[in-house]
Amino acid sequence: MFLGIDAGTSSIKVLVLDDAHRVVASADTPLELQRPHPLWSEQHPEDWWTALTLAMQRLRDQGVDTRAIQAVGYSGQMHGAVLLDAAGGVLRPAILWNDGRSGAACEALMRQPSFLAASGNLAMPGFTAPKLMWLREQEPDVFARVATVLLPKDWLRWRMSGERVSDMSDASGTLWLDIARRAWSDDLLQMSGLRREQMPRLVEGNAVAGQLTPKAAQELGLTAGIPLAGGAGDNAASAVGVGASRVGEGFVSLGTSGVIFCISAAHQPNPAQGLHAFAHALPGLWHGMSVMLSAASAIDWAQRTLGFASVAALFAAVEALSPAQQDESPLFLPYLSGERTPHNNPHASAVWMGLRHGQSNAQMAYAVVEGVSFGLMDGASAMGATFDAARELALTGGGSRSAFWATLLASGLDRPLFLPEHGDVGAALGAARLAWMALGATPQEACAAPGAADSARRFAPQAALRERLLPRHQRHQRLYRALREEFVPAAD
Numbered sequence: 376m377f378l379g380i381d382a383g384t385s386s387i388k389v390l391v392l393d394d395a396h397r398v399v400a401s402a403d404t405p406l407e408l409q410r411p412h413p414l415w416s417e418q419h420p421e422d423w424w425t426a427l428t429l430a431m432q433r434l435r436d437q438g439v440d441t442r443a444i445q446a447v448g449y450s451g452q453m454h455g456a457v458l459l460d461a462a463g464g465v466l467r468p469a470i471l472w473n474d475g476r477s478g479a480a481c482e483a484l485m486r487q488p489s490f491l492a493a494s495g496n497l498a499m500p501g502f503t504a505p506k507l508m509w510l511r512e513q514e515p516d517v518f519a520r521v522a523t524v525l526l527p528k529d530w531l532r533w534r535m536s537g538e539r540v541s542d543m544s545d546a547s548g549t550l551w552l553d554i555a556r557r558a559w560s561d562d563l564l565q566m567s568g569l570r571r572e573q574m575p576r577l578v579e580g581n582a583v584a585g586q587l588t589p590k591a592a593q594e595l596g597l598t599a600g601i602p603l604a605g606g607a608g609d610n611a612a613s614a615v616g617v618g619a620s621r622v623g624e625g626f627v628s629l630g631t632s633g634v635i636f637c638i639s640a641a642h643q644p645n646p647a648q649g650l651h652a653f654a655h656a657l658p659g660l661w662h663g664m665s666v667m668l669s670a671a672s673a674i675d676w677a678q679r680t681l682g683f684a685s686v687a688a689l690f691a692a693v694e695a696l697s698p699a700q701q702d703e704s705p706l707f708l709p710y711l712s713g714e715r716t717p718h719n720n721p722h723a724s725a726v727w728m729g730l731r732h733g734q735s736n737a738q739m740a741y742a743v744v745e746g747v748s749f750g751l752m753d754g755a756s757a758m759g760a761t762f763d764a765a766r767e768l769a770l771t772g773g774g775s776r777s778a779f780w781a782t783l784l785a786s787g788l789d790r791p792l793f794l795p796e797h798g799d800v801g802a803a804l805g806a807a808r809l810a811w812m813a814l815g816a817t818p819q820e821a822c823a824a825p826g827a828a829d830s831a832r833r834f835a836p837q838a839a840l841r842e843r844l845l846p847r848h849q850r851h852q853r854l855y856r857a858l859r860e861e862f863v864p865a866a867d
C-alpha cells in the first residue's frame with residue numbers, strides 16, 4: 376500500500392492506494408488560517424502535524440492497516456515559508472501563499488536588472504523570496520536565526536525523516552530556483568540575502584527523499600524505515616492525480632486557490648499577465664499555470680458571510696435560482712486576497728456591484744460562484760496558446776464536488792471538463808502515486824492507473840448558458856478596469 380499526504384490550505388488529507396493501486400481509503404482534518412493583520416495569512420507547522428496524526432487515526436478507524444504502507448508521497452500548498460533555526464526549531468508561524476504583506480519586497484526584486492531573466496516569473500507576494508525579504512526588514516532578529524527555509528510539505532517530511540529535501544515543482548515557487556536547469560540559483564538566493572546552505576537538497580518528485588524515523592513511525596502508526604518520496608507542490612501533484620502526464624494535458628483546480636495548469640516540454644516563461652512557469656514534479660517536464668488567489672475560499676467566505684449552513688447548502692440555493700434570477704444577480708469581483716493571474720495586483724479587493732432591493736442572498740452567492748468562474752476564464756485567456764493545446768481538461772479540488780459549478784465553468788471556458796474518479800482529492804492521489812513511482816512505477820503506469828479518466832464524469836459547455844454568461848463576463852472585466860485605480864495598498 377502507498378500513502379499520499381496532502382498538506383492543503385483548508386485541511387490535511389491522507390489517501391491510501393492498495394497493491395492494485397486503487398484508492399481504498401482517505402481521511403482529512405480541517406485546518407484554520409490565522410490572519411492577525413489584514414494582509415497576513417499564517418498557519419503553525421505544529422498544527423499541520425497534529426492534523427496529520429488525527430487524519431492517520433481516522434484511516435485506522437476505517438480499518439486500514441497503516442503498518443502495511445510501503446512508501447509515503449507528499450503534496451502541499453506551495454510557496455509557504457517555514458523557518459527553522461539551527462536546532463530545527465520553528466522560528467515563527469509559516470507565512471502562506473495567500474499572504475499579501477510583501478508587496479514592497481516584490482517591487483524591490485523586480486527592480487533588480489537580472490531578476491526576471493533569472494526567475495522567469497514575476498515577483499508576487501505569495502512567493503517565498505519576497506517573504507524572506509519582508510522578514511529581513513521587519514523581523515531582523517528572526518531572519519538572523521534562519522538556518523533552513525522549508526516549504527510546507529517539506530517540513531512534514533523533515534518531521535518524519537530529519538531530512539531537509541524539496542522537489543523541483545515546489546522549489547520553483549520560491550523564486551530561488553533556476554527552473555530550466557532544475558538547480559538552486561546562487562544569484563536569485565543572493566537577491567534575498569540568503570545562501571545555498573539554507574536551502575534543502577533537491578530531488579525529482581518521484582525520487583526517494585528519505586526514510587521514516589522510528590519516532591515518527593510510532594506517532595503516525597506507520598512502519599519505521601519506509602521510503603519517503605520527493606512529492607510535489609499541490610498543483611503538480613494534482614496533475615499526477617488526475618492522470619495528466621503528457622505535454623498539453625492539464626486541469627482546472629477549484630481548491631482554496633483556482634488554478635489552470637498545462638504540462639509543457641520546456642521551461643516557457645510568459646510572465647506578462649502573471650502566469651507561472653515552473654518545473655513539473657516528473658523529470659524532464661515543466662508546466663504553465665494561471666493562479667487565482669481566492670476560488671473555493673471565496674465560496675467559503677460567502678457561505679459564512681451570507682449565513683448558509685454549509686457550502687453544499689449555498690450551492691443548493693444557487694442551483695434553485697431561475698436563469699432570469701441569475702441574470703439579475705449582482706456582479707462580484709473575487710479579489711479577497713488581491714490577485715495574481717492575470718492582474719498581478721496585490722491591492723485588488725472584492726466588490727459586489729449592482730445590489731438592489733429584492734435580491735436574495737442566493738443571488739449574492741451566485742455572483743460569487745460566477746465571479747470566481749470569470750476569474751478562471753481570465754486566467755485561461757492569459758494562458759493563450761499553451762492552454763489551447765489541451766482540448767479537454769480534468770477538474771480537481773474540493774469545488775469539483777458541485778456539478779452546477781462544473782457546468783458553469785465548462786460553459787464559460789467553452790471547453791469540456793471531466794471529473795476523474797477521486798478528482799476532489801486529486802493532489803492526495805498524486806502524492807500516493809509519487810510514492811508508488813519512488814518504488815519503481817513509471818510515470819505513464821502510475822498516471823494511467825485505475826481512477827484516472829476512464830471512469831470520468833463529463834461536463835459539456837452549454838451554448839445557451841455561455842450566451843448568458845459572456846455579456847456579464849464583459850461587464851465584469853470592465854468593472855475591474857474601472858476600479859483598478861481605486862485599489863490602494865491596505866495597511867499590513
Ligand SMILES: Nc1ncnc2c1ncn2[C@@H]1O[C@H](COP(=O)(O)OP(=O)(O)O)[C@@H](O)[C@H]1O
Pocket residue numbers: 383384385386629630631632671672674675686687690771772773774775776777799
Ligand atoms: N459540496 C461542495 N461543493 C462545492 N465545493 C465544495 C463542497 N464541499 C467543499 N467544497 C469546497 O472545497 C474547498 C476545499 O477544497 P480543497 O481542494 O480541499 O482545498 P485545499 O487543497 O486548498 O485545502 C472548500 O473551500 C469548499 O469551498
Ligand SMILES: O=C(CO)[C@@H](O)[C@H](O)COP(=O)(O)O
Pocket residue numbers: 383384385451452453454472473501548608609610630631632633634651666
Ligand atoms: O499559490 C498557489 C500556486 O501557485 C496555490 O495553488 C497554493 O499551492 C495553494 O493551493 P490550494 O490549497 O488551493 O490547493
